[in-house]
Amino acid sequence: MLLEVKNLKVRVADKEILKGINLTVQPGEVHAIMGPNGSGKSTFARALSGHPGYEITEGEVRYNGKDLLDMDPDERARDGVFMAFQYPVEIPGVNNAYFLKAALNAKRKQQGLDELDAIDFMKVVKEKLEVLHIDDSMLQRSVNEGFSGGEKKRNEIFHMAVLEPALALLDETDSGLDIDALRVVSEGVNAMRSPERSFVVVTHYQRLLNYIVPDYVHVLSEGRIVRSGGKALALELEEKGYAGQAAVGARR
Amino acid sequence: MSTTTEQIEKLANTEYKYGFVTDVEQDIAPKGLNEDIVRLISSKKGEPEWLLEWRLKAFRAWLKMEEPKWQNVQYAPIDYQGTSYYAAPKEKKKLNSLDEVDPEIRATFDKLGIPIEEQKLLSNVAVDAVFDSVSVATTFRSKLAELGIIFCSFSEAVKDHPELVQQYIGSVVPHTDNYFAALNSAVFSDGSFVYIPRGVKCPMELSTYFRINAQNTGQFERTLIVADEGASVSYLEGCTAPKRDENQLHAAVVELVAHTDATIKYSTVQNWYPGDKHGTGGIYNFVTKRGICKGDRSKITWTQVETGSSVTWKYPSCILQGHDSVGEFYSVAVTNNFQQADTGTKMIHLGRNTRSTIVSKGISAGRGQNTYRGAVKIGKNARNARNYSQCDSLLIGDRCGAHTFPYLEIKNTTAKVEHEASTSKIGEDQIFYCESRGIAKEDAINMIVSGFCKEVFRELPMEFAVEAQKLLGISLEGSVG
Numbered sequence: 001m002l003l004e005v006k007n008l009k010v011r012v013a014d015k016e017i018l019k020g021i022n023l024t025v026q027p028g029e030v031h032a033i034m035g036p037n038g039s040g041k042s043t044f045a046r047a048l049s050g051h052p053g054y055e056i057t058e059g060e061v062r063y064n065g066k067d068l069l070d071m072d073p074d075e076r077a078r079d080g081v082f083m084a085f086q087y088p089v090e091i092p093g094v095n096n097a098y099f100l101k102a103a104l105n106a107k108r109k110q111q112g113l114d115e116l117d118a119i120d121f122m123k124v125v126k127e128k129l130e131v132l133h134i135d136d137s138m139l140q141r142s143v144n145e146g147f148s149g150g151e152k153k154r155n156e157i158f159h160m161a162v163l164e165p166a167l168a169l170l171d172e173t174d175s176g177l178d179i180d181a182l183r184v185v186s187e188g189v190n191a192m193r194s195p196e197r198s199f200v201v202v203t204h205y206q207r208l209l210n211y212i213v214p215d216y217v218h219v220l221s222e223g224r225i226v227r228s229g230g231k232a233l234a235l236e237l238e239e240k241g242y243a244g245q246a247a248v249g250a251r252r
Numbered sequence: 253m254s255t256t257t258e259q260i261e262k263l264a265n266t267e268y269k270y271g272f273v274t275d276v277e278q279d280i281a282p283k284g285l286n287e288d289i290v291r292l293i294s295s296k297k298g299e300p301e302w303l304l305e306w307r308l309k310a311f312r313a314w315l316k317m318e319e320p321k322w323q324n325v326q327y328a329p330i331d332y333q334g335t336s337y338y339a340a341p342k343e344k345k346k347l348n349s350l351d352e353v354d355p356e357i358r359a360t361f362d363k364l365g366i367p368i369e370e371q372k373l374l375s376n377v378a379v380d381a382v383f384d385s386v387s388v389a390t391t392f393r394s395k396l397a398e399l400g401i402i403f404c405s406f407s408e409a410v411k412d413h414p415e416l417v418q419q420y421i422g423s424v425v426p427h428t429d430n431y432f433a434a435l436n437s438a439v440f441s442d443g444s445f446v447y448i449p450r451g452v453k454c455p456m457e458l459s460t461y462f463r464i465n466a467q468n469t470g471q472f473e474r475t476l477i478v479a480d481e482g483a484s485v486s487y488l489e490g491c492t493a494p495k496r497d498e499n500q501l502h503a504a505v506v507e508l509v510a511h512t513d514a515t516i517k518y519s520t521v522q523n524w525y526p527g528d529k530h531g532t533g534g535i536y537n538f539v540t541k542r543g544i545c546k547g548d549r550s551k552i553t554w555t556q557v558e559t560g561s562s563v564t565w566k567y568p569s570c571i572l573q574g575h576d577s578v579g580e581f582y583s584v585a586v587t588n589n590f591q592q593a594d595t596g597t598k599m600i601h602l603g604r605n606t607r608s609t610i611v612s613k614g615i616s617a618g619r620g621q622n623t624y625r626g627a628v629k630i631g632k633n634a635r636n637a638r639n640y641s642q643c644d645s646l647l648i649g650d651r652c653g654a655h656t657f658p659y660l661e662i663k664n665t666t667a668k669v670e671h672e673a674s675t676s677k678i679g680e681d682q683i684f685y686c687e688s689r690g691i692a693k694e695d696a697i698n699m700i701v702s703g704f705c706k707e708v709f710r711e712l713p714m715e716f717a718v719e720a721q722k723l724l725g726i727s728l729e730g731s732v733g
Contacts, residue, residue, distance in 0.1 A: 049688055052680065077690035089685040093703030102699065103689035110690075142703065159689060 001062070002027045002198050003048075003167060008059035010040075010047045017043045019223035020059070025167070028195040032209055032234060033202045035220035036242040041202045042086060044220070045169040048200070049083035050076050063167065077103075078110040082165030084156040086172040091143040096155070097125065099143050100162050107163060128161040132188045150181035157188040168192075170201045174208040186211030206238035281338035287311060290438050293338050297407050297442075300414060303421075310427035310437030317431045320565075324623040324655055325592040327536060327563045330501055337439045337472070396454075402447040403458055406474050409445035416447055420478055424507040424544045424571070432503040432538040432565075436472045440505065443474035448483035448514075457713050459488035473504040479514035481547065486517040486713055500525075502561075503538045512547025512574065517555070519712050521720050524560035529618075531590025534562025541568035542598075545577035545606075553580040554597065555711045557720045562591055567625065569598035572606035572634075579608040582708040584720075587620025587652070596626035596657075601637040601667070610641040613705050616652035623655040632663040639668070645675040646704050648697070 003025040010018040017040045025031055033041045047054040048061065050073030061068040068076060077083075091099065104124075105115040116124065129136050134154055144152050153173055160168055170189070174182055189199065189212050201212055209217070209231065217233040218225045221242070227233065281292055290311050294304040319330070396403050402413060409417050427437035448454055479485055502524070508516050518541075527534025537560075543552040554568035570579030581597035599608035614622035628639045645654035656673055678700055686696030702709065709717055 051684060073684060073687040074690055074692050074696075077688055083688045085685065085688075089679070089681050091682055091685070091700060091703055093706035094699055099686075099689070099691075099699070102695065103686075103691055106690040106692070106695075163689065 001025075002029075002064060003068075003200075004060075004062040005048075006060045006062075008044075008047065008061060009057045010043055011055045011057050012043060012053060016057070017223055018047065021220075021223075021225060023218065023225065025198045025200065027166075027198055028193075029216065030193065030199040030201060030212065030214045032212075032214035032217045033200060033220055034204070034206070034217060034234065034237060034242075037204065039220040039242075040223045041204075041220045042171050045083065045171040045200065045202045048169055049073060049081065074106070077163075078107045080166035082160050082163055082168045084153075084160060084168065084170045084173050086175060088144045088147075088152040088156055090145045090147075092145050094143050095139075096141055096143050097122075097139040100125070100159060103159070104162055125162060128158065131191050132158055132161055133184060134158055149176040150178065150184075153177055153181065153185050154188070157185050161188065161192060164192075164197075166197060168197065168199045170199065170203075172202055172204060174203055174205060182208065183211060206234045209234045281336050283336050284333045285311075285335070285337055285439065289337050293439055293441065296338065297410070299410055302418060303410060306422065306427065307438050307440075310434050311439075313428045314431065314434035314438055317428075317434055319431050323565055323594040323625075324621070324657075325563050325565065325594050327592075330536065332435075335501060338441055396456075399452050399455070400449040401452060401454055402445065404445055406440070406443040406445050406476070409476075413445070413447070416478065417445065417476070420476055420507065420509055421474075422507075424509060424542050425505050425540050430540060433505050433540040436474060436503045436505045436540070440472045440474040443476075443504070445475070446477040446485060446487060448479045448485045450480040451482040452480075453483070454485040457486045457488055459490065471500070471502045471504070473502075475504070475506040476509075477507070477516055477518070478509045479511060479516050479550075481511045482513045483511070484515035484517075486519070488519050488521075488713060490521045490523075500534075501536045501538070504540070506539070506541040506568075508543030508552055510543065510545050510547065510550035510552050510574075510577075513549045514547060515551045515553075516543060517553045517713075518543070518568070520554075520556040520558075521712075522556065522558045522560050522564075525562075526560045526591050527562040527589065529589045531562070531619075534591070535560065537561035537564045537566065539564075539566040541566065542571065543569070543579075544571040545574050545579060545603075547577070548574040548603070549576045550574050551578040551580075553582070553711065555582040555708065556584070556595075557705075557708070557712070558583070558585040558593060558595060561593075564591075564593040564595055566595045567597055569600070570608065571600045571602065572608065572637075573602045574606075575603040576605045577603055578606070580711075581608075581610045581612070581626075582711040583612045584615070584705045584708045585613070585622055585624075586615045587617070587622045589618040589620060591618075592621045592623075594623040594625055596624045598627040598629070599639055600627075600629045600631070601634040601639070602631045604633070604635045604637075606634055606637045608639045610639070610643075611707050612641075612643045613708055614643070614645045614654050615648065615701060615704070616645065616654050617648035619651045621653045621655070623657065625657045625659075627659040627661070628669055629661040630664050630667040630669070634664050635666050637664065637667045639670065641669075641671045642707075643671075643673045644704070645673075646701065647675065647677045648701075 001024060005021055005023040008018055008021040009016065021044060033044060035041045043054060047056060056069055063081065101121045108115055125139065138155060144155060147155060156173065173185060177185065201214060214231050217229055217231060219227040219237065281289060287308060290307050291304065294307055422437065425433050427434055446458060477485065477487055508518060510516050524535035524537060525533065545552055552570050556568065558564055568581060572579050579599050583595065585593045585595050587593050596612060597610055599610065610626055612624045614624055616622040622645065624643045626641060628641065630637045641658060643656050647654060654675055658671055660669060662669065682700050683693060683696045686699060687693060709720060712720060
């Protein structure tokens with residue numbers, strides 16, 4: 001078992017957003033978390049990544065047998081948890097390639113591997129760029145600075161490809177993307193699917209799941225998972241909408 | 253912002269690394285300042301009569317002047333009579349090579365990570381090392397001499413090239429210029445002198461390391477750099493000082509003269525003792541730096557990284573007299589704890605088609621106060637003058653401050669002057685983004701800050717950029733690929 005979330009309760013600015021989430025993710029699985037605005041799906045991803053604005057009030061999260069909640073955000077990242085941001089942050093003046101090299105070497109150092117020098121690092125990077133069909137001009141620009149919405153999301157997937165996480169959290173990666181950008185991003189994710197890597201994909205729209213086909217779909221409403229099912233559940237939601245899901249969940 | 257503040261406080265609580273005192277016998281003048289002290293300094297240095305007279309004129313002018321009060325800094329009154337105005341390591345004998353330098357002094361340089369030998373061998377940098385006001389080691393001089401370049405201590409220049417010194421001293425910063433410049437002119441102890449003859453491009457970066465060492469001894473350096481027609485030079489100045497409890501006054505003067513088609517690049521990394529985290533101690537740094545682009549198409553570039561001192565008062569400026577001359581000012585000023593900086597530049601456009609660029613990056617943390625003060629003056633004959641100014645402030649935590657005072661005085665309607673300013677807080681979201689990629693918080697802050705300063709760092713000569721990185725505690729961006 002890669003990830004086990006038990007009765008997770010999270011508060012943001014004194015308001016309880018998550019009211020007891022339970023979720024188990026096995027290696028290689030893709031789980032989609034869906035739900036209407038305000039249901040708490042982004043909160044779930046951000047809490048797992050260790051964002052300081054999200055206060056855990058109750059519950060337990062085991063990651064690879066370790067207590068995830070006891071780890072700092074950078075420790076989680078070095079241990080293989082990756083967060084693709086809904087709104088990637090701009091860092092002016094910090095070269096994207098330099099940033100990634102620092103990130104990758106921080107991770108390698110923790111794993112007891114030698115740090116990569118510039119030449120070896122560029123080899124890794126070129127390979128990933130090719131797979132993702134990303135132009136290498138992105139390397140020399142400052143992190144996300146002046147990037148279009150689509151470029152920012154592609155950059156997130158590029159970071160993920162270089163850092164090769166065991167658990168990738170995608171926070172509404174499809175928001176603000178046109179259909180072409182969505183396809184590029186999805187292909188990137190699909191190229192990275194493997195038996196050793198799991199994904200938790202947070203999305204409002206079923207559209208993304210046409211491209212990234214999940215193993216499981218969970219519907220979040222008012223801070224609780226109200227329904228879980230296979231990929232067919234996403235299609236059902238597309239047809240019927242989120243209204244009534246809480247009631248359906250309550251009946252079960 | 254609590255976590256960021258905490259982090260900064262942790263960084264700030266790191267002991268000042270260069271706080272050690274070297275035990276060398278000192279030759280110290282009695283405390284106090286009067287004409288006798290001025291005469292003593294001049295005679296100790298065996299100066300000619302004209303220089304003594306110049307010092308005395310400056311001293312008499314200084315007596316009639318008042319310490320400036322307009323700057324946005326606060327500090328305890330300076331006791332000018334409680335300070336000693338001269339300290340020199342006791343001279344043992346004339347030195348023929350570096351090996352003869354006092355081992356204590358050599359050890360000091362080693363502690364600072366400035367091994368002279370290594371610099372000679374590896375970095376091709378000639379070092380004129382100033383240790384408490386008197387030069388003890390000069391390298392590469394013969395190589396430079398072959399090209400006619402003079403690079404020596406100010407005292408030596410007075411002895412060996414009096415006509416050059418007499419011609420240029422006070423020609424850019426008059427002995428009556430301001431309170432601190434007048435004081436310096438009266439009591440300056442030593443400094444550096446550079447002369448690049450006509451048409452010569454100096455083949456190496458020239459550098460000097462200053463270091464304040466003797467307790468209660470003000471440091472009054474004086475630097476004069478002259479680039480003759482078509483000449484060019486890059487000069488590096490770097491400073492660290494040992495830890496002291498009492499405030500130490502530093503009032504330096506730097507004068508640059510660029511003749512027709514000449515280029516001077518002057519870079520500084522300043523890391524004097526900033527005081528402790530309670531605001532006790534630290535250097536008072538009152539510096540007058542000015543260059544004149546005398547000839548057409550001449551260019552002067554000031555680049556500074558100011559991380560030290562408890563109080564900084566410093567405005568490296570350019571007088572753009574020659575037509576088509578260019579002045580540039582690139583600055584990073586960091587204030588932490590109780591440090592205060594009031595720094596900026598003056599660009600004075602007199603010639604036609606003169607251009608100036610100002611890029612100022614102020615970083616405030618702790619209770620630091622950072623003020624940019626800049627003036628752009630366009631004279632009535634300066635047709636088609638252009639200026640671009642950019643002043644950015646970065647705040648870390650919520651107890652610090654950033655202030656910007658840009659002054660404009662334009663007397664020619666063809667001038668184009670642009671000013672951009674921004675103030676931002678280092679964001680929790682930026683730090684978290686770095687952390688989410690596995691980068692530890694401290695490294696993240698360093699990375700964000702050095703990104704903010706990038707436009708200035710890239711103006712520094714490579715080896716100095718490395719020094720700046722060390723002193724800022726920032727891992728400077730390396731280039732990959």
